[in-house]
Each structure stands twice: as C-alpha cells, then as structure tokens.
Amino acid sequence: AGGVHRAMSRLPLVPARVGEGYESFIADLAAKLNARVMNNRPVWALFHGSANYRDIPHPDCGGLWMEFGVYQGDSINLAARWRSSRCIMEAPPLLGFDSFQGLPEDWRPDIRPMYGGRGAFNLSGQMPRVEPNVRLVKGWFNETLPDTLANLTATYGPHLRISYLHVDSDLYSSAAYVLDALNKYMHAGTVLLFDELINYPNYRDQALYEWVTKYNRAVYVVGTYGWKWRPAMDVTPKQGRPYESQSVLFMVAQ
DSSP: OHHHHHHHHOEEEEOSSOOHHHHHHHHHHHHHHHHHEEESHHHHHHOBBBBBBBBOOOOTTTEEEEEEETTHHHHHHHHHHHHHHHOOOOOSSSEEEEEEEOOOOOOOOOOOOHSSSSSTTTTTOOOOOOTTTTTEEESSSSHHHHHHHHHHHHHOOOOOOEEEEEEEOHHHHHHHHHHHHHHOOOOOOOOOEESSSSSSSTTSSOOOHHHHHHHHOOEEEEEEEETTTTSSSSSSSSOOGGGGGGOEEEEEEE
C-alpha cells in the first residue's frame, strides 16, 4: 500500500472538473500524457514492466478484476498470469465480458470494416482459451453485467470494489455504459485502462470526460505509449495512429 501511495504522489493528476468544459479537459489531459510517455503498450508495461518507468502502480489483489472486450483473450490472460503469480488469494476470478459476436455498431469508418465496422472482431460466439483464474461472461454488456453484479454481491457481500478495470470495447456507447454502471464500485486506487481512448478520428466521442464530470472524479495519468520527440496525444487527428498509441492507463484518485 505504501508503494502505491508513493507512486501516486509522482503521477500527474487530472483533477475533478467543476464547471470546466470539454476543451479544457482535453488540453489538460494532453499535457499530462506528455509527461508519462512509455516505450510499450500500457497493458504490457503494467504486467510485464517498462524499461523507462518503474513506478507503475499495480492493481490490488483483493478487489474485482474486470475486462470488457476480451476478443481472443491476449490481454486478459496476461493479467491473469500476473495475478496468479503475485496474489496469494485470488477470489473472485478475473471476469471477462464479451459477446464474441463482434461490435454491435460501427466504430471507425476510416479503417477496414473487419476492424472498424459493425460485426468487427466476430468470433462467431466462440470463446477463447483462458487461464484457470478467468471466468468469461458471454453476451452484451448491458444484458450480462447487472446479473453478474447481483451474483457477486450475493456471494461476496455488498461492499464490492474494483481493483482493475480494462475497457477494451472500442465503442463510446460501451465505454459509457461500463463506467456508469460500475462507478460506485470504483475507488481511489482502482487501476483503469482504456485500449482505445485517443489518437484516432472521432475519439472525442469518448466517455472519460462525461464520467469524470458526472461523478466529480479525478484520475492520475500512469502512462501511454509513444515517443519522446512527438506529442503523446494528437488533439485533432485526421487519421488514426497505430493502435498502440490509442491506449491510456490511469489510476483513480477520487
């Protein structure tokens, strides 16, 4: 716990927004991201270590670990292996939510339909192989999450909290739903990872600003993938940067 607090004290803070507009939020976020450029994707830096940052705070073992948008299981298995090697007690399991039927709506018309259109990432309902400490929840988020939370509450009690939340669902609508539905379970110290947040056209239709303003939230910027010689965030991108540059890792401050 002490290590986490020391790490947080060194991380740039995006404070709660009271009466500030979207443009101000984006300008502040862009400046903070420039101070935390990593040489690897945040998910790899988090669970493999990063060559240029040793102060990355890791999720607490005791809370819920959740991923929304599992696809072929690469990132959830990476997190699961790290968790099983570091955490003595692992209940409840790491939960992965996905329909495995592709995106329910168009995401990015500027890239190939197989990656940006409705139905992209379709596995025909087939779930991937996952580590033993992972439980997959198949279906649309809004149809499966309420019952899952009710079952978790019945099993583990009413004071559930989220230690790790990975939003890898691509769509604004999906991210907005997840953040809204899970807000009361997030706390200071929750590790919050977005796989697609910045550096592509129409990224402004994203849910982070709405969440921090609606719930008076503040977040620490842990890092984003990039290069020291260019801004970490293109505020007005005309085309998308490589997918690695779209991901941002945060820790909830309040």
